[in-house]
Amino acid sequence: MLNTLRQDLEPHIIKRKFVEEKQRLICQGSHNEGPYILQSGWLMLTRLDDTGKRQVLKLVLPGEVFGFQPDIHGLAIYSAVTLTHCAICIIPSAFQLCSTHPELAMRLAWVSASDLLLLELYLEKISQHRATERVAFMVLELFRRLKQRNMNNGNTFQFPLRQEDIGDFLGLTNVHVNRTLHTLKEKGLFSISHHILTIHNYDALSNLVGKELKMYFACEVSP
Amino acid sequence: MLNTLRQDLEPHIIKRKFVEEKQRLICQGSHNEGPYILQSGWLMLTRLDDTGKRQVLKLVLPGEVFGFQPDIHGLAIYSAVTLTHCAICIIPSAFQLCSTHPELAMRLAWVSASDLLLLELYLEKISQHRATERVAFMVLELFRRLKQRNMNNGNTFQFPLRQEDIGDFLGLTNVHVNRTLHTLKEKGLFSISHHILTIHNYDALSNLVGKELKMYFACEVSP
DNA sequence: CGTAAAGTTGAATTCTTTCAAACACGGTGG
DNA sequence: CCACCGTGTTTGAAAGAATTCAACTTTACG
Numbered sequence: 001m002l003n004t005l006r007q008d009l010e011p012h013i014i015k016r017k018f019v020e021e022k023q024r025l026i027c028q029g030s031h032n033e034g035p036y037i038l039q040s041g042w043l044m045l046t047r048l049d050d051t052g053k054r055q056v057l058k059l060v061l062p063g064e065v066f067g068f069q070p071d072i073h074g075l076a077i078y079s080a081v082t083l084t085h086c087a088i089c090i091i092p093s094a095f096q097l098c099s100t101h102p103e104l105a106m107r108l109a110w111v112s113a114s115d116l117l118l119l120e121l122y123l124e125k126i127s128q129h130r131a132t133e134r135v136a137f138m139v140l141e142l143f144r145r146l147k148q149r150n151m152n153n154g155n156t157f158q159f160p161l162r163q164e165d166i167g168d169f170l171g172l173t174n175v176h177v178n179r180t181l182h183t184l185k186e187k188g189l190f191s192i193s194h195h196i197l198t199i200h201n202y203d204a205l206s207n208l209v210g211k212e213l214k215m216y217f218a219c220e221v222s223p
Numbered sequence: 224m225l226n227t228l229r230q231d232l233e234p235h236i237i238k239r240k241f242v243e244e245k246q247r248l249i250c251q252g253s254h255n256e257g258p259y260i261l262q263s264g265w266l267m268l269t270r271l272d273d274t275g276k277r278q279v280l281k282l283v284l285p286g287e288v289f290g291f292q293p294d295i296h297g298l299a300i301y302s303a304v305t306l307t308h309c310a311i312c313i314i315p316s317a318f319q320l321c322s323t324h325p326e327l328a329m330r331l332a333w334v335s336a337s338d339l340l341l342l343e344l345y346l347e348k349i350s351q352h353r354a355t356e357r358v359a360f361m362v363l364e365l366f367r368r369l370k371q372r373n374m375n376n377g378n379t380f381q382f383p384l385r386q387e388d389i390g391d392f393l394g395l396t397n398v399h400v401n402r403t404l405h406t407l408k409e410k411g412l413f414s415i416s417h418h419i420l421t422i423h424n425y426d427a428l429s430n431l432v433g434k435e436l437k438m439y440f441a442c443e444v445s446p
Numbered sequence: 447c448g449t450a451a452a453g454t455t456g457a458a459t460t461c462t463t464t465c466a467a468a469c470a471c472g473g474t475g476g
Numbered sequence: 477c478c479a480c481c482g483t484g485t486t487t488g489a490a491a492g493a494a495t496t497c498a499a500c501t502t503t504a505c506g
């Protein structure tokens with residue numbers, strides 16, 4: 001399911017781009033050309049509010065579709081910012097293509113529904129649980145998606161986020177993220193160093209997120 | 224856009240149901256027959272975690288589709304619970320229908336993307352803002368959707384949620400919801416009494432949620 | 447009228463933020 | 477090669493927000 005989308009659409013993909021890190025692909029409040037497919041690299045979807053607070057809505061990994069938004073006034077409600085060097089594809093007129101390519105419509109439905117499911121899980125964690133569990137959840141959720149893509153190296157993987165990004169993702173201040181990471185490191189669960197994250201005790205970590213999610217993370221779901 | 228879905232699908236809708244309040248249509252962890260269309264009444268999508276904490280994921284209003292979830296192990300990740308007497312339709316084999324009815328696939332894509340957008344806004348509020356703003360946001364967001372359905376009576380509308388439901392929706396305890404509702408009532412913004420909510424000062428209320436969302440709530444978006 | 451469910455209030459505790467300052471690190475230019 | 481600078485991380489102390497616990501009041505409903 002992961003790779004076929006690009007194959008289906010191959011003839012319709014007009015533009016390909018390579019983008020440096022910290023660049024903006026979609027800009028909140030502007031017109032959105034998407035949807036896009038991320039081919040390689042990491043990026044994040046972020047939203048700024050009037051007070052200048054930032055919410056990271058999603059971390060996008062290779063193979064994922066992003067930027068399929070029903071617009072408010074036709075404008076994007078979030079920005080897409082690269083965390084690393086990225087390669088992306090643009091599907092310029094996805095809406096029109098849908099009528100002639102029902103499989104694209106199905107795919108977009110499936111993508112949105114999957115994003116929705118993931119966001120529901122994040123919302124639950126952020127809304128109901130404390131800093132430690134939120135961070136544990138994020139690490140395990142990422143680890144699961146990275147493993148599906150063979151982007152891990154055993155219990156280790158690249159982790160391009162700053163502590164402030166984690167905070168804006170999980171609804172915490174960078175200061176509190178720092179303290180929480182320390183606690184988790186001291187407990188021997190995982191540690192981050194030089195943008196590399198290492199899980200030292202997977203079982204203890206997954207115990208933090210509860211039994212149901214533990215099963216979710218253990219199982220290989222097609223992305 | 225709101226009403227056409229049912230018309231498109233009319234020949235394929237097999238079952239119709241009337242359901243009492245506080246009944247469970249989808250049960251977390253069980254197989255899900257959906258998707259469904261809510262014809263009348265209110266219901267909510269809720270998720271329980273291992274510790275017994277509950278997250279309300281969405282309030283579903285008449286005309287909306289719910290229960291289109293890519294399953295974990297084929298099982299529903301949330302329950303659907305009626306808040307009032309409801310009338311619903313079931314679209315039994317939506318996935319198969321999609322191949323012969325591309326407009327259904329498009330509709331489901333659009334529904335999921337809209338749900339995702341709404342959830343992103345809730346996540347931002349819950350993650351970044353305090354109790355007062357969360358509650359204000361919920362009231363305005365509901366008011367907007369109710370107005371689209373002519374389910375308001377001026378600045379007044381039926382409000383079937385208990386304070387505990389609000390808490391589980393917004394990530395607050397029922398105790399704190401109570402105190403927050405009091406504060407907002409004393410400020411003359413809105414009040415709830417006998418399951419009827421009255422907005423006393425719309426402008427002041429919408430100032431609480433910020434300029435961008437204020438515009439969002441002011442505009443009539445097709446649902 | 448009586449019971450169960452929902453709402454209200456206070457006081458103590460816990461978690462998180464805020465503010466401020468110090469520290470570490472990688473890169474740049476002298 | 478080293479000093480310098482900016483970005484990101486670390487730490488402490490005080491303030492603030494929300495939770496917990498417990499008791500009490502009100503409302504809904506048979």
